[in-house]
Amino acid sequence: MDLQGKRIFVVEDNIGNLTITKTLLEAHGALIAAHRSGHDVMPHLKSFLPVDLIILDLMLPSGITGYDIFSAIRNEHEFDGVPIIAMSVIDRSKVIPLAKGRGFSGFISKPINFQQFPKQIADIIAGVNIW
Secondary structure: OOOOOOEEEEEOOOHHHHHHHHHHHHOOOOEEEEEOOOOOHHHHHHOOOOOOEEEEEOOOOOOOOHHHHHHHHHOOHHHOOOOEEEEEOOOHHHHHHHHHHHOOOEEEEOOOOOOOHHHHHHHHHOOOOEO
């Protein structure tokens, strides 16, 4: 799979998870920008336009959730059509119905599968929903 030049914005508070995510995607040619809290995400995200994919950790320590950030992004027209996926350690059976209902393009469980993750990301960018 080729992620060459794809622009991916990641919101992840855990430095270990963020490092793994960035390393795997950058190894496949993606350009990554990241933010580690729910606060002030929008200015950072807007400064990274155009963006091909947004990855949101659902549980952030700041009191702002990935669901909150998703809603804020969907209120901004410059992100219309940009796929947004949720990542979490929360039980899939609880997260997937909520994420689908909100309009996410997919869900990836943490810890991520190192072999599958880059392909999952490429598939989502190509328009395939990953659940």
